Amino acid sequence: MSVKEVYLHNGTWELLRKDGFMQSQTKLTAFDYHRLLDMVVLGFSNGVFGLYQMPDFVCIHLLSISGEKITIAVFNETGNWLTFGCAKLGQLLVWEWQSESYILKQQGHYFDVNCLAFSPYSQLLATGADDNKVKVEFSRCFGSYVHAWDLFRYRKFRTFTTPSSRQFVSLAADQSGEVICAGTLDSFEIFVCSMKIGCLLDVLSGHEGPVHGLMFSPSNAVLASSSWDKTVHLWDAFEGKGAVETFSHTHDVLTVVYRPDRRQFACSTLDGQIHSWDPIDGLLMYTIEGCRDIAGGGLMTYRRSAANSTAGKCFTTLCSSADGSYILAGGSSKYICMYDIADQVLLRRFQITHNLSLDGVLDFLNSKKMTGAGPLDLIDDDDTDTEEGVDKQVQGKLGYDLPGFMPNRGRPIVRTKYLRIAPTGRSFSVATTEGVLVYSVDESFILDPTNLDIDVTPEAVDEALNEDQPNRALILSLRLNEDSLIKKCIFAVNPLDIPAIASSVPYRYLQRLIEALAYLLESCPHLEFILRWCQELCKAHGNSIQQNSRNLLPYLKSLHKAITRIHQDLADTCSSNEYLLRYLCSASNKK
Template identity: 25%
Template sequence: MVLVDFGAAKHATVTALAKTGTTIGSAAYAAPEQTFGRAVFASDLYSLGVTCIHLLTNIEPFDLYEPLESSFAWRDYLVNNPVSEELGCILDKMIQSSIKLRYQSAEEVLQDLGKSRGVREKKGGEINKQKRRLGDTETRRIEIPTTNISLITTFNKHADAVYAVAFSPNGKTLASGSGDKTIKLWELSTEWEIGTFGGSWFSGHAQTVRSIAFSPTGKTLASGSEDKTIKLWNVRTLEKFRTIKGHANSVNTIAFSPDGKTLASGSGDKTIKLWQVSTGKEQQSLEHLFDVFSVAFSPNGTILASGSWDYIIRLWDVRTGQQICTFDKHLFDVFSVAFSPDGKILASGSEENTIKLWDITSLGKEGNREQGIGNREQKTLTGHTNSVNAVVFSPNGQILASGSKDKTIHLWDVSTGELLYHWQAHSDSVLDLAISPDGQTLASGSADGTVKIWQLK
């Protein structure tokens, strides 16, 4: 038994809640808003969460706090008191600095604790599987990976973080872009490195490669870099045949249109540019308020989605360049966006540790575009404990994979929002993900400098 002086318990009255400027309790356990004398009900949940991680680690809260990350690194000190991933996620949500990201009531905490009952870690396996209990109702069957998900191989020939990974359209090769300024091409059947794009200073990028994309035919590979350029490469010869210039800052993201005629790029200069692939000429320039981190074409190529540092997702009419609508429910930077294969759902990953699914079915009706109808948040997926850097749909649209700064990969059931599997995939942030065209293989690139290939079926 452990006796803890909570130090801040008192009856909350309407009068007390209306007052500001009073702080009670120990500073190490107090929520950030209490520092300014603005305690709310969620403040007590923060204090309770901090108390829990203190008891689990036997380390003072101030010593667990990482100022640069604005979070508690309590998991690193769980020597004799391991906790389940589910309980860990609950505690992480209790101690969020932002009130909006924290539990708002004890009932919410109890509800999630109830959901975690019956969840068991699969001993001896590589993946934790979260199971639903539906009473006497049978669990809906869905084509998902089995519990035999396994690591096929690790590519470790990059000399810096791997920011981008992409499968060729036929699924036989994988490309990876890195902070070492190169793009490598890997043959998956033999696990050999086929070659390196940009191996020499005069042909390659001068700075970090942030994004890569294969053309629909697989004959061309495009790369975007912090050197402000886009380069187009011949996949067969590994030779560069065009350098596209026009951005005034880092090219963070690129995507080919489904017909391969247009290339979209998003930059730290706050713009999205559409380029004619055959000539390299700029066709249109679209604007965000801040840096653009991700762009994605809809499956039919008529809509372009973009995510930005301004917390906003914008949908654009590719033909006219006009903004269709905005999604503004994220509280922090939007790092990744992806369309479902049928074009009905847009997924977005954010710095606030969440993934949101948006219903965009009504955007297919021309009459609804001007009014922005379809700006409807369908689901919010929670489970990551740090920024979500990458989201990608499986080819059949049933599964969404997400990669995070928390070093894990999560697999979600798109229709229900249920977390199906999660595992620590790397020793550092997962920066990008790609799923093979047949849906059987997942590739992950990481800040630890490696590319990992996972067998999903």
């Protein structure tokens, strides 16, 4: 212990002066001190913050940034930026006090996220929640309106409504974005609207229960709708001839999703099963028994263990991969299940949270807390009217805002509300009780060799490179399927030899090579070299890529995403340079 620490430890403290904040009926909720600047920042329960110079306690700034209490206020290392956080609103603010300007201002959703969607090339993610906020494209809310938003101008340019008040619960748009369909909860109808002229085109009737799932076929105008009346209907939305075909089930149908090649569609039912149908021949292709896979995590109201109870466990959201090889399913559980389409087997389960403050996370509950009158946790023995930062009225709505869930004193129930796989196939996003989760492919090395032989080794790759045989080395690295070796062989090729080597790559390795080039475009600085590879590969294998576009679709979208991002970055730089050159030319002419 140093002399200074001994002095502070053994010394005494005296109150020299007391200064008031002059904030009536508020509490101090956040504080931070910067030693070098000798300044303090204070946050209050009414959303006001103050910046003071010590030791004279001179107020430099006193501003309001929110209507709720500030839960955190900190300086950065240099002291020129202030960071504030508001937990109740999910608000984050970075402010530069010297220039009095915002550096960053972000706010998450206040309530549960209900839906999300990727842009066509995975560059944007739109989310919608119970707080009536949406990011950015379409809004789906429990009302009789559908709103369309312009992504470039950030304004609402269309509002669709019905002749009489209806409650919308599902929404779908065709591939061109010109036709919007919305399913209702009360009248069991589907309303078809035109995006271009903003009017109601048709009303599709035929369901006898709430229409909770809608999706257009990826390649034609057929609309699939799922309903609680235990049926899936296929409609010709443009012709308006009524239901084309009806697929009956033994339980309520919760959602429906098409495979990208439109040859199959899958739907989930209330008994925890996933059914896949051939829409052309009307045949049931397979059925996945998923009630045991999604089971896990018991509610506090359960009188049996989670392992022995599958009541209420079902899939409420589905999404098929771009190549149709697997399907993701989530619902009223802490798990997301990934199934292989060909073999109908469970590949993996993802647990979306380990937060024990949510109901439905624990597999084994404490039996001591279960009494004849019910769980002890449900007894309201709190004398106060409000809890810290959370109103009782608001808190009471969080536990049972979906049909079938029992009230549990406002304790949020863990579940997956919506999930979507990115078009590139390398990530998927999930709307859960805790917010939006994004899962992506691990970029670290995973040994997945193809056509492995005794002579296919890393040493053989190095030997081929030393013997100036880049073509053979590239094929060996693709057979080993090791990222570092593939990258090494790509960069070992002379730029003049790229056309010849690209044309000699067999089709079976084309998928892996496109995936490697897409990754290199996002991570390496040699843009012209990699773009030359992409160009020659498309020239040499254009017909094969077009004929097998379904299998290569995720990797082609990854490549397109990387090229689009580079184009946007270069476009901004080139535009600024162009204006600078114009200015220099005009300045030289004046001289």
